[in-house]
Amino acid sequence: MTTMISNLPKDLIEEILSRLSWKSMKAVRLTCKSWNNLSKSEMYIGKSTREGQSMMIAMMPHNLYLMSCVVDVDPSIEHKGQLSFLHNQVSISRVFHYEGLILCILKDVTRIVVLNPYLGQTRWIKLRFSHCQQRFDMFSYALGYEHKESCRSFKFLRFIDYFYKAPETKFFWYEIYDFDSGSWSTLDVTPHWFISCSSDSVSLKGNTYWCARERTPENGLRDHIICFDFTRERFGPLLPLPVNVTDHDYGIVTLSCVKEEKIAALFQHYASFDSEFEIWITTKIEAEMVSWSKFLRMDTKPKIFFPDTFFIDEEKKVFMDVGRDYEGNWDYDYEYPKTLIYIIGEAGYFKKLDPGLPNQNRWPRVCSYVPSLVQIKKLARGKRIEQSSLEKHRFDQNMLRLAEIEIDTLLEVRLMVIILVICRSRTLRRVEFWKRSEMLLEPYGNSCIVMPILRDKETI
CATH class of the missing domain: 1.20.1280 (Monooxygenase)
Structure with a gap:
């Protein structure tokens, strides 16, 4: 039968x-x-993820690929395939994981996309204005949600905090997009903190955390974390890191989320010869308070240069990192170092895995992933809320200021190119060089970013 x-x-x-x-x-x-x-x-989701398995999403030039890594005596990597929710014409520049959802920042600077890979859902969001990516992306991004009785109300935060040459040129603009209404609004924020545009965020229970520092610090190092509360739409106070960054000479701090419950902080030295690092994990964390406990302290030789991504397995006392194989055999003139996954634990446990990612002229971008049943709502027809006259006025004022900064920065970049061309002449002595440079830079005064550099040069 x-x-x-x-x-x-x-x-x-x-x-x-x-x-x-x-x-x-x-x-x-x-x-x-x-x-x-x-x-x-x-x-079912629990059964689809094996015990000891860590899910990861790797960013390729035009799409995302799902991988799983099993940490065991003999660790292994399995390719789950391409996430085919985006067509090949879409080029991704940055990718973030937020509690089962993936936020993709595109090279097409007019929009972003949020997707749930497990459910196959996407939500495209049109940005209010685009920005120049010829140099670098000056914006920071975050995805979170407001806690409501029946469901989660998702929001998208984008901001620019420009503090490049002098205090009088500072400019910041914090704006938030509401998934339910489809509307943008400018937040009334006067930051006493500074978040670097290169600092990636981590999400925990609907809120987002960054490494940050005081607005006018003595050391200039990111020695705190700060939380944005999406329910109240405001930043909390600067929260202390567990290690004094200055005293321990830790110049690199990276954050990661642990099982959607805790935040881990990895501390590493700037010095290329120093291979020591520490990892701490939060024992309690809220928007306005935090406590830490040490998870792991290691000394790896050769030194591993950690990128923006690492993963923690608390039970097995190991962490995984995606980085470059600078110790391998490769020709610097013709190829880029191979991308590897490093697995490091106690008692000298050290493994290297080849995930099979193509060598690229960019640092590998990989984020952890946990399958989720969170629904991405589509905007209902006719529900988009019209902007108020006050919001339109704020938008116009910020756009004018942003345009001024873009023009000023572009002029300085062009001047630096001219000066660097002059520097090519090895016979040009310092006095001659300074006279020529001064003539070129005279209209811009001492605020020009290259002036301090030039004064430090004895001979060009």
Whole structure:
């Protein structure tokens, strides 16, 4: 007698479906209503992720790829395939993970996209204004949600904090997008902190955290963290890191999320010869308070240069990092170092895995991933709220100021190029060089960014 698959025990069906690739999930959901409901259950998601398995999303030039890493005596990597929710014409510049959702910052600077890879849902958001990416992306980004009784109300935060040459040129603009209303609004923020535009954020329980520093610090190092509360739409106070960055000469601080419950902070020295690092994990964290406990302290030789991403396995006392193999055999003139995954733990545990990512002229971008059933709402037709006259006025004023900064910065970049061309002449002595440079820079005064550099040169 033949048994129909629909008559099999529920546990057995869950086990069978959990072994299918994510590419097959769409077909599974369309098979029947019971399978569709089963694929959207928390129990099924738990079975689809094996014990000891860490999910990661790697950014390629035009798309995202899902991988899983199993940490064991003999660790391994499995490629789950391409996340085919974005067409190949879309080029991604940055990627962030927020509690099961992926935020993609595109090279097309007119929009961003938020997606749930597990459910196959996407939400495209048109930015109010684009920005010049010829040099670098000056904006910081975050995704979070407001806590409501029935559901989560998602919001997207984008801000620029420009403090490049002198206090009189400072400019900051914090704006937030509401997924429910489809509207943008400018936040009334006067920051006493500074968040670097290169600082990646981490999400925890709907809020977002960054490494930050005081607005006018003595050392200029990022020695605090700060939280943005999406429910109140405001920043909390600067919260202390567990290690005094200055006293320990830790110049690099990187944050990571641990099982959507805690935040880990990795401290590393700037010095290329110093291979010591520490990792601390929060024991309690809220928007306005934090406490820490030490997780791991290691000394790796050769030194591993940590990028913006690392992952923690608290139970196994190991952490994983995606970086470059600067110790391998490669030709600097013709190729880039291979991307590797490093697994480091106590008692000298050290493993290297090749994830099979292509060598690129950029640091590998990988983020952790935890499958989620969080729904991304589509904007209802006709629900977009019209901007108020006050918001339109704020927008116009900020756009004028931003345009002034873009023009000033572009002029300085061009001047630096001219000066560097002059520097090519090895026979040009310091006095001659200074006279020529002074003539070029006279209209811009001492605020020009290259002046301090020039004065430090004895001979060009």
